[in-house]
Amino acid sequence: MDDRTIEKQYFEAKQKFAELEIDTEEALGRLKNFQLSIHCWQGDDVRGFEYHPSELSRSGLQVTGNYPGRARNVSELRQDMEKALSLIPGKHRVNLHSIYGEFNGPVERNEYEPSHFRGWLEWAKANDLKLDFNATCFAHPKAADGLTLSNPKKEIRKFWIEHVKNCRKIAAFFGRELKSFSIHNLWIPDGLKEWPSDRWLYRKWLYESLEEIFEIDYSQTQLKDSLESKLFGIGSEAFVTGSHEFYLGYALKKGKMVCLDLGHFHPTELVADKLSAILPFTGEILLHLSRGLRWDSDHVVILNDEIEILCQEIVNAPAPEKIYLALDYFDASMNRIGAWVLGARATLRGLLRALLLPWKQIKEAELKGDSLTKLAWRQLSQELPFGPVWDYYCLSLNVPPENLWLSEVKSYEKNILSQRD
Ligand code: RNT
Ligand code: ZN
Numbered sequence: 001m002d003d004r005t006i007e008k009q010y011f012e013a014k015q016k017f018a019e020l021e022i023d024t025e026e027a028l029g030r031l032k033n034f035q036l037s038i039h040c041w042q043g044d045d046v047r048g049f050e051y052h053p054s055e056l057s058r059s060g061l062q063v064t065g066n067y068p069g070r071a072r073n074v075s076e077l078r079q080d081m082e083k084a085l086s087l088i089p090g091k092h093r094v095n096l097h098s099i100y101g102e103f104n105g106p107v108e109r110n111e112y113e114p115s116h117f118r119g120w121l122e123w124a125k126a127n128d129l130k131l132d133f134n135a136t137c138f139a140h141p142k143a144a145d146g147l148t149l150s151n152p153k154k155e156i157r158k159f160w161i162e163h164v165k166n167c168r169k170i171a172a173f174f175g176r177e178l179k180s181f182s183i184h185n186l187w188i189p190d191g192l193k194e195w196p197s198d199r200w201l202y203r204k205w206l207y208e209s210l211e212e213i214f215e216i217d218y219s220q221t222q223l224k225d226s227l228e229s230k231l232f233g234i235g236s237e238a239f240v241t242g243s244h245e246f247y248l249g250y251a252l253k254k255g256k257m258v259c260l261d262l263g264h265f266h267p268t269e270l271v272a273d274k275l276s277a278i279l280p281f282t283g284e285i286l287l288h289l290s291r292g293l294r295w296d297s298d299h300v301v302i303l304n305d306e307i308e309i310l311c312q313e314i315v316n317a318p319a320p321e322k323i324y325l326a327l328d329y330f331d332a333s334m335n336r337i338g339a340w341v342l343g344a345r346a347t348l349r350g351l352l353r354a355l356l357l358p359w360k361q362i363k364e365a366e367l368k369g370d371s372l373t374k375l376a377w378r379q380l381s382q383e384l385p386f387g388p389v390w391d392y393y394c395l396s397l398n399v400p401p402e403n404l405w406l407s408e409v410k411s412y413e414k415n416i417l418s419q420r421d
Contacts, residue, residue, distance in 0.1 A: 010392035048099025059138030060233025065333025069417030175222035191236025261288035263297025
């Protein structure tokens with residue numbers, strides 16, 4: 001499809017929306033404000049660049065698949081991320097895990113420092129990107145029993161406390177240098193396979209660890225802290241120390257954010273529903289966009305009902321800019337650049353669809369108590385010409401339209417990825 005056709009189809013679509021009093025220009029203007037934090041770890045199956053990488057599965061995280069072309073080093077990962085970013089419309093951020101530092105030798109996690117991330121900082125500056133950050137309390141011998149900040153052994157807790165403190169320092173360094181606060185998100189695998197004898201104790205240890213970790217107060221212009229809960233993991237089926245209630249309580253009391261991962265709740269629970277219940281009290285929230293499928297919480301995001309409803313809640317929020325969006329999935333069974341692009345574009349399309357819904361009509365019907373009309377509008381709106389509006393958005397931001405990004409990913413695979421063994 002050439003540019004002229006995209007423009008022509010957009011103007012037709014714009015008319016159709018205008019008939020329903022929906023302003024596509026305004027929607028596109030709003031869409032531009034949404035930033036996604038793109039997770040580096042999809043590019044190499046959460047391996048990172050430590051000198052002695054440890055097995056991931058010891059922490060209840062599992063990456064399945066052996067699709068060729070994984071990024072093997074920092075320059076390949078950056079190259080792949082640049083490619084992915086070139087296929088995602090808009091200005092976005094990059095989310096790093098601490099194990100992606102440039103260590104040049106064995107460096108323990110409680111010795112990580114900003115200097116190990118200078119290369120990323122320079123890269124971010126050169127590419128006009130902002131950075132977010134995550135401590136890595138998994139895939140490590142000291143996390144082998146699945147307990148880190150709530151480990152019964154004091155010296156193990158101490159090690160992880162030091163690690164997370166370093167990571168906050170690194171995040172604040174990014175925030176300062178890039179003049180855009182970095183979100184430091186903390187997820188720990190802690191939990192038990194079998195019923196605990198004493199839940200209170202583990203949560204007490206976690207509480208105390210967090211108190212030490214957050215002793216240093218950074219300016220909110222440099223660093224924002226978030227805490228990510230989970231329902232269960234492989235090997236932590238009976239008990240998870242950092243549950244949703246635990247972190248929500250902590251966050252409310254201490255002025256922190258919670259991170260809600262779409263894959264970390266009961267399958268019929270809607271994360272979308274939680275935004276208006278939590279945000280009035282915390283003011284800000286981080287979302288991990290992911291897709292839970294049976295035991296796995298980290299499948300590639302697609303534009304499904306869950307994303308649609310979530311996006312509707314986001315665009316209708318009083319302050320959507322306080323809802324920080326980060327991708328979080330890892331799939332080693334497909335082209336990894338494509339996985340980034342697919343998930344990111346699916347999310348943005350979800351936001352656009354939500355921005356283009358006939359809210360006026362839906363709300364009016366609801367207030368009149370006319371449920372049938374409300375539902376009918378929702379169904380009717382499925383047929384609205386969203387596609388041409390999206391393609392026009394892509395065109396205006398110099399990114400391929402929906403039917404062309406895949407062939408770009410395929411040619412990158414042929415020319416670049418296939419050269420990697
Ligand atoms: C794990 C959490 C966490 C991780 C990343 C790699 O269940 O979702 O966010 O996916 O830190
Ligand atoms: Zn997550």
